[in-house]
Amino acid sequence: MPLPIILAIGAAVAAAGGVGAGVHGGVKMKGASNKMKLAKTRNDENVAKFEKANASTTTAMDALGKKELAILDSFGLFANVWEKIHNKPTFGTIMHGDTTISEYTPEELNEVRVGAGILLGGLGGAAVGTAGGFAAAGATTAAVMALGTASTGTAIATLSGVAATNATLAALGGGALAAGGGGIALGTTILGASTLGIGLLIGGVIFSISGKAVSKKADKAYDQMLEVEKIIKEICKYLKDLRSTAKTYTTTINKVNTKYKEWLKELKRTVAEKTDWNEFTPEEKLNAENTALIVGLLYQMCKVKLVLVSEGEEKEADINYVDVENSIAIATSFLESHA
Numbered sequence: 001m002p003l004p005i006i007l008a009i010g011a012a013v014a015a016a017g018g019v020g021a022g023v024h025g026g027v028k029m030k031g032a033s034n035k036m037k038l039a040k041t042r043n044d045e046n047v048a049k050f051e052k053a054n055a056s057t058t059t060a061m062d063a064l065g066k067k068e069l070a071i072l073d074s075f076g077l078f079a080n081v082w083e084k085i086h087n088k089p090t091f092g093t094i095m096h097g098d099t100t101i102s103e104y105t106p107e108e109l110n111e112v113r114v115g116a117g118i119l120l121g122g123l124g125g126a127a128v129g130t131a132g133g134f135a136a137a138g139a140t141t142a143a144v145m146a147l148g149t150a151s152t153g154t155a156i157a158t159l160s161g162v163a164a165t166n167a168t169l170a171a172l173g174g175g176a177l178a179a180g181g182g183g184i185a186l187g188t189t190i191l192g193a194s195t196l197g198i199g200l201l202i203g204g205v206i207f208s209i210s211g212k213a214v215s216k217k218a219d220k221a222y223d224q225m226l227e228v229e230k231i232i233k234e235i236c237k238y239l240k241d242l243r244s245t246a247k248t249y250t251t252t253i254n255k256v257n258t259k260y261k262e263w264l265k266e267l268k269r270t271v272a273e274k275t276d277w278n279e280f281t282p283e284e285k286l287n288a289e290n291t292a293l294i295v296g297l298l299y300q301m302c303k304v305k306l307v308l309v310s311e312g313e314e315k316e317a318d319i320n321y322v323d324v325e326n327s328i329a330i331a332t333s334f335l336e337s338h339a
Contacts, residue, residue: 035218039225046225046232053236057243061132061306064250066123068139068302069131071257072116075109078295081268085288087277104299112299115143118157122165130165135246136307136317140299142168242319246306252328253301255335260298263291290338297334301327 082088083106119142123131134142146168147157156167270284280288304327308318 033218035222039218039222043225043228046229049236050232053239053243057239057246058129058132060243060246060250061135062129063131064246064253064306065131065133065135065139066120067250067253067257068135069116069120069123069143071253071260071298072112072139072143072302073120075295075299076113076117077268078264078291079106079109079113081264081271082292084271084275085277086275088288089277104296109295109299111147112140112143112302114157115146118146118160118164119143119168122161122163125162126165130169132246133169136305138303138305140303141305143302238317238319242306245319245321245324249304249306249324249328252331253298256294256298256301256331259335259338260291260294263287263294267291294334297331301331 116139119134145156146164148155148168154167156164159167266287270280270287274280277285277288304323305320306324308320
């Protein structure tokens with residue numbers, strides 16, 4: 001066979017091989033592109049789920065935090081009425097199994113009242129989740145902290161508004177995690193357009209190699225998306241559980257607070273007519289005692305930390321199921337016995 005014909009056949013075969021490789025590479029490129037689009041779409045959906053769960057949980061925690069601070073602040077009304085009563089006895093404690101709701105002193109009540117007022121004054125301009133941070137760390141503790149000293153050496157009580165709120169958060173270590181997972185990187189950038197930032201290469205075999213490289217990148221991005229998806233699922237479950245716990249606790253506190261306001265209203269009516277305990281009727285004495293006891297119950301309930309943060313290098317936030325459930329049980333038992 002003449003050399004030119006051999007060369008021509010060789011060239012044709014080479015050309016065919018090049019075209020074949022190019023087509024194969026093009027299929028890989030298309031498959032990689034589709035996989036990348038799928039990974040990005042799925043990742044966007046996962047992030048949206050996280051943001052929705054985080055927003056709803058933060059709302060629930062903020063509602064609880066604001067309610068607790070409002071209750072603590074309202075103790076000023078009770079204190080004003082209570083101080084007017086002369087010859088009043090010292091009441092006992094609330095018991096539930098092995099748990100005791102201890103007595104509170106007027107000084108303690110005044111501290112949380114003033115502290116809660118300071119924090120409430122700053123919530124208007126504070127970031128979303130701040131009130132929830134106080135609920136997570138225990139509103140009573142936060143209120144007492146509000147009377148402490150800021151890191152600058154300035155007494156927090158001398159501050160006002162957002163400055164006082166921020167100083168208290170700082171004293172609490174930045175505020176306990178109100179909605180969990182705040183420090184977890186979701187890795188959304190790994191699925192950005194830059195992952196496919198490879199220029200189109202021309203030529204059979206080279207194009208095929210390029211297709212393989214992009215395919216590997218697509219596989220890696222997809223695997224990373226799956227890893228992030230797993231993390232997001234865990235966070236969303238945590239947020240759901242925390243949200244449920246916060247709502248349940250808020251419901252119980254609202255029930256106790258409703259009864260407290262009812263009894264306090266009756267006590268105010270009594271004290272408006274007489275201030276000597278010895279002149280109170282048996283019903284009036286019982287109402288006064290119940291009011292004093294329920295203040296102690298609310299004081300204790302607002303102490304409960306909804307979130308427990310470990311002291312380790314990588315802090316983990318666990319929902320404080322034990323104390324929350326115990327507090328709810330005590331409150332429920334108290335309300336049932338005073339129905």
